[in-house]
Amino acid sequence: MAVKGLPASWRKIPQRYNLIGDECKTCGERFFPPVTICPNCRRTGSLERYKFSGEGEIFSYTVVRAAQEGFDFQIPYFLGIIKLKEGPLVISQIVDSDPEEIDIGKKVKTVFRKVREDGSDGVIRYGYKFILDR
């Protein structure tokens, strides 16, 4: 059976697996997810591939109790805004953690996890999530 929409997800493998973003060599700012042009420098910007360390801290978080489709069996789960050590903010699940451990300012690091399965016969999408850096 032919499946549509694979190229868009395939192109995101570097950012989803390895937190690959951009660094602007003109102003020094780092971007995640990757950008097509530096918003600070515009045409004078010079973007280069940049791999983020995966270390950061919880900037903010929420407990999701009414999940979006595909996440129904994971509730309640933590959705965090993570401030990466190198600057950018990313939204991600924080997994393998108990409610009493999660707090703003807690150190976190990336892990490699299953993000979605397109049914039992579709593609399995892997990518980063965060766990507490114990």
Place this chain on the structure above:
Amino acid sequence: MTSIAGYGVYIPRYRIKIHEIARVWGADGDRVSKGLMINEKSVPGFDEDSTTIAVEAARNAVEHSGVNPKDIGAIYFGSESPAYSVKPTASIIAEAIEASPNMTAADIEFACKAGTAGIQMCMGLTKSEMIKYGMAIGADTSQGRPGDALEYSAAAGGAAFIIGQRGIADIEGTFSYTTDTTDFWRREAEEFPSHGARFTGQPAYFKHVTSATIGLMERLDLEIRDIDYFVPHQPNGSFPLKVGKTLGFETEKIMPSLKVPYIGNTYSGSSMVGLAGVLDVAKPNERILMTSYGSGAGSDSFSILVTDLIEEKRNKKTLDSYIKDKKYIDYAIYAKFKRKIKGVSMG
């Protein structure tokens, strides 16, 4: 000399006690736990599978070795619980550690010994200088039919080894023993494996592990006293001790690798996880004899001599650190995590 340049392990955080599984099926938990010599087993989280376990172990191995992932010319993934029937896991791992694209990769299947077969393939490729480094991974999230004896031991975990020319432990030699013995199997599209109960013991595990181990010791002219640690495949706690005793190894030489009481049987990970646990504590010039076992059936035995380099290159992500970081779950949550409840999925 082919050598282990670095290694990494990964064990999921969740545990279920043998008593909890026994409670559900009306079995005597004390008796089951004592018979298998397993107290609890690891359980993959809802979003974990053999791929994610392999990637974590592979990343730990790259970090420990200090090797540039672009110098890894081959990745072999050994598992009996791959996420896809068709579509290699090895290429996902290659991408996740940034070793791709100029390299070779494949998934290997030989029940619980596919990972050690991968080590042998990497030995050949590095020794012949076809590649600079090779990576072999054994990882599983194995299933037992509910209530079956295997459900008490089938666990999740994995280990990755980077093989090169110089490292923390030299591989002095390897010897394999292979026969057509159908003691444990799973047909295509079947969810759970079948096994020959008592037949999995004497003609299968014991025959192959002892034959490979004795074969290697004869080839390298080794005596029991030359070996400091014996690391056999660990389907439960009693088989390794029994096979060690038959071969003449003192219990002290087997205990350092015997982690199955705390994590269960990690299948393709089993002997490799045990080896990693020994390398965490081994000293220079100590000799480790590892013998894997895969149903169907075969054993790969390796003699490994620890080098001076190990003192300056200790692995910080030890097996014990993964064993200690745990969270207990009950059978209901276990059933949800392992998708044993109909309709539970990730989308």
